Amino acid sequence: MPERLRADLVLEYPFTRTTGPVIGGFLTGLREGMILGIRRSDGTVLCPPTEYDPESSEPLTDLVEVGPGGEVVSWTWVDPPRSQSPWDQPHGLGLIQLDGADTPIVHGLLVEGPSELSVGMRVTARWRPEREGHIADLEGFVPEGAVR
Amino acid sequence: MRDIAVVSAAQHQQKALTHTTEVELMVPLINEARGAVGLTQDDIGFTCSGSSDFLAGQAFSFVHTLDAVGAVPPISESHVEMDGAWALYEAWVKLQIGGVDTALVYSYGKSSPGSxxxxxxxxxxxxxxxxxxxxxxxxxxxxxxxxxxxGAVSEQRLAEIAVRSLNGAADNPRAVRSSAEATIDSILAEAPIADPLRPSDCAASADGGVAVVLAAGDRARELCERPAWIKGIDHRIDPHQPGVRDLTRAPSAQVAAAQAGAGDDRLDAAELAAPFTTQEHILELELGLGADTAVNANGGALAGHTMMAAGLMRIADAAAHIHDERADRVLGHAASGLYLQQNLVCVMEGE
Structure with missing residues (x-):
């Protein structure tokens, strides 16, 4: 009787992927509790940073620290929270222009209700204690001066 | 450049196609679009479709839908993971290259099973x-x-756009949201769904599909009494990150319109695929539409937005104005991505 051939089948996704020096730099910064933007040739700073200038397409390399304070450029209220999001309570979603940056970043606004939100209000970053290099290492932004 | 025209179209849209598969949806529409100009699949030189695996929840889901076309004997075929308007663009390029004189374009979306x-x-x-x-x-x-x-827009203006859609859709059997009675006051009285947006600011989600037949030159004249000749078609894209964009504008829509020659002559009608009243307002400005252009006469995408097909449906709606001799020069628009990131403009004329 011929020998029966046998091979195990393991379903897997055997790839790893690097996020590169810019996005990877930003994510590593988050792990360290630091928010990074990137400087364009005209001196303005993009946050979150992109690998290429969105207008001129030139490569960007000069990461600079921004925040952790900033100003709310726009906001809305999310209730109920979306099931796959990092937030399990009703929360604000905002465009937040961090100090030292010239473009706003999208993130959560952690307040009790929409009446506490306004355009131009000052906020500051709130960090998760355990961080892994992920956008949700930032728990969100809270009004400046709020008890942390 | 070859003269290429939309010679027929068929579409269907409803709130939810709960018990209908994509194949069952598309069989009658593809038959209707081909049949209206007396063609079978043997007469079609190129077939191109648009749909999304993220809606179907399955990789290469479009392959199943080819059963609605009839892919035996083998056909020349392609697919884009985009709104069908971009499938139409690919077919238009294929016809420009030559070697084929007819094309079938279709797209569909069933988003009701998910959120x-x-x-x-x-x-x-x-x-x-x-x-x-x-x-x-x-x-x-x-x-x-x-x-x-x-101050780029007022709540009053957004409500006007919502009312235009609701009233315009009142006699449109494919609209899934309509109201002959809606007024600016009734819109402004709605509680926000995502502050400051009200429910009527957000397009009503729908399931549906659309099929279009294109033909070149004399073939188009043989097939259709009054072909909708594509005089200009162009698509452009803006950066993805919202922070680097001026969110009161859609520069790519303006460039696409200019490249398609939208402003070269009077436009009788424009059909826009804006998923929000805010974005319909931006598009009217970027496309340079004036008071003499009827915008979304039957409610447009706000009255029923089928993901992956809303743009091709607008091109079909615009072409219908030419086919039915209600207009001589029209614009169809499609959009994709966050904040109208990508825009396609198709300008058509009758003879």
Missing amino acids: LRDVLSTQLDPYYLGPLWPDAFALAALQARIMLES
């Missing part, structure tokens, strides 16, 4: 935006507040 406003998060970049799962209404609300606070 589209959340599924749309999968179109966002996977590092900064996607992992936060910001839903489509909340992201649109961020834009709306910037527009309102900067």
